[in-house]
Amino acid sequence: MKILVIQKKFMGDVLVTSTILPLLKDKFPDSEISFLLEEKHAQILIENPYINQYIFFKDSFLKTLSEVKAQNFDIVIDLYSKIETGVLALLSGAKTRIGFFKNYTQFFYTFPVKRATKLKSKNTTFAIEHRLQMLESLGIDFQEAFPKIYLSKKERENAHKILSENGLSTDDNLVMLSTFGSSEEKTYPIEYMAEVINYISLCKPNSIILCNYMPFQKGLFEELNNKLSEDSKKLVITNFETKSLREFAAVTSLCKCLIGNEGGATNVSKSLNIPTFTIFSPQIQLIDWAWTSNSKMDRFLHLNDFVQNSDNYLDFKPTYFKNELREFLNKTIA
Incomplete structure (x- = not known):
C-alpha cells in the first residue's frame, strides 16, 4: 500500500502533521509513506523513520501532478486542503482521498472531514486533533500523539x-x-x-x-x-x-x-x-x-x-x- 501525506508549507504545520505518521505505520505496517511539501520545510522531518520518500512541489502544478500520478498512490491524505492540493488528490488516481471539509473542496475527497469543535485531550490541541481526525476514515481511533523531531x-x-x-x-x-x-x-x-x-x-x-x-x-x-x-x-x-x-x-x-x-x-x-x-x-x-x-x-x-x-x-x-x-x-x- 502506498500512502501520500500532503502538507504544503509552514514549519509548525508540517511538524504537527507528522503526528499521524507512526499511527499510519502501525495500522498499515507494510505501507510506503510519502510526504508532499515545499522543499524548504522538509528539514524539520529529516531522520523521521516513518517517511519512505519526500516529494517536493515543483514550479508548476502540472509537473507536481505528473510526479504524484506516476506514484500510483492508494491513499492520499491532504492536510493542507486548499484548491491546489484538493485537485492534486482528485487527479492522483488514489481511490481513498481524505481532506478537510470545505464548501469549495469537499468534492475532491472521498472522505471530507469536518473539524471537531471540542478537544478530546487536555494535552493536545486542535492543531493536532484535527489531523488525527483524518485517520478515523481509515479505522484508526483517536489516541494522544505528539510531534517528535529525530536527530542523527x-x-x-x-x-x-x-x-x-x-x-x-x-x-x-x-x-x-x-x-x-x-x-x-x-x-x-x-x-x-x-x-x-x-x-x-x-x-x-x-x-x-x-x-x-x-x-x-x-x-x-x-x-x-x-x-x-x-x-x-x-x-x-x-x-x-x-x-x-x-x-x-x-x-x-x-x-x-x-x-x-x-x-x-x-x-x-x-x-x-x-x-x-x-x-x-x-x-x-x-x-x-x-x-x-x-x-x-x-x-x-x-x-x-x-x-x-x-x-x-x-x-x-x-x-x-x-x-x-x-x-x-x-x-x-x-
Missing part, C-alpha cells in the same frame, strides 16, 4: 562541538531563549523580554542563556542586550548562533529548558521533550498550539489569563508571571 548521531556530535567552541558543555545550566517571534506582532515587547532575562539571572545566576534569533533580527538583539542588567549580560552568550534549523534543534536538545516567544522554536523544543515555557502573543490561542507531551514541566502563558478581553501585548507585564517562571526554573535548573 552526527547532528548531536556537532551540537556538542558548537557548545565547545563557545566554551560551554552539557554540564552547564543552559537556557535556550526564543528571543523574538516570527513577526513584530508575535514578539513579546523587547523591554519586557529584558525583564524576563533579568529575572532568570536573578533566580538562577548559575545559568547560561543562549539567545536564538534570525540573522535579520540581529539589530533587535543588540537593542535587547543594551537593556539588560550588567549581571544578566554576563550570562548571555552574545556570539552564539546556529546555521540551520537542524543545528538549532540539536543544540536545544542539550539545554535544560527553553523560554520565550511561541513559534517554531517552542514547537521544536517540545518535540525534543525539552521543558518549555511559552509566552503566547495575543492573537494565538492556547487551544490551537499549547500542546504538550510533558504536562508536568511545560508552561503556557497567554495575556488573557491575566488581563481579560485585551489584545494589547503591552498589557502582558512580566510581573504577572514571575512566580510561574521561578517555579519553572526551580524544576529545570539545579
Whole structure:
C-alpha cells in the first residue's frame, strides 16, 4: 500500500502533521509513506523513520501532478486542503482521498472531514486533533500523539562541538531563549523580554542563556542586550548562533529548558521533550498550539489569563508571571 501525506508549507504545520505518521505505520505496517511539501520545510522531518520518500512541489502544478500520478498512490491524505492540493488528490488516481471539509473542496475527497469543535485531550490541541481526525476514515481511533523531531548521531556530535567552541558543555545550566517571534506582532515587547532575562539571572545566576534569533533580527538583539542588567549580560552568550534549523534543534536538545516567544522554536523544543515555557502573543490561542507531551514541566502563558478581553501585548507585564517562571526554573535548573 502506498500512502501520500500532503502538507504544503509552514514549519509548525508540517511538524504537527507528522503526528499521524507512526499511527499510519502501525495500522498499515507494510505501507510506503510519502510526504508532499515545499522543499524548504522538509528539514524539520529529516531522520523521521516513518517517511519512505519526500516529494517536493515543483514550479508548476502540472509537473507536481505528473510526479504524484506516476506514484500510483492508494491513499492520499491532504492536510493542507486548499484548491491546489484538493485537485492534486482528485487527479492522483488514489481511490481513498481524505481532506478537510470545505464548501469549495469537499468534492475532491472521498472522505471530507469536518473539524471537531471540542478537544478530546487536555494535552493536545486542535492543531493536532484535527489531523488525527483524518485517520478515523481509515479505522484508526483517536489516541494522544505528539510531534517528535529525530536527530542523527552526527547532528548531536556537532551540537556538542558548537557548545565547545563557545566554551560551554552539557554540564552547564543552559537556557535556550526564543528571543523574538516570527513577526513584530508575535514578539513579546523587547523591554519586557529584558525583564524576563533579568529575572532568570536573578533566580538562577548559575545559568547560561543562549539567545536564538534570525540573522535579520540581529539589530533587535543588540537593542535587547543594551537593556539588560550588567549581571544578566554576563550570562548571555552574545556570539552564539546556529546555521540551520537542524543545528538549532540539536543544540536545544542539550539545554535544560527553553523560554520565550511561541513559534517554531517552542514547537521544536517540545518535540525534543525539552521543558518549555511559552509566552503566547495575543492573537494565538492556547487551544490551537499549547500542546504538550510533558504536562508536568511545560508552561503556557497567554495575556488573557491575566488581563481579560485585551489584545494589547503591552498589557502582558512580566510581573504577572514571575512566580510561574521561578517555579519553572526551580524544576529545570539545579
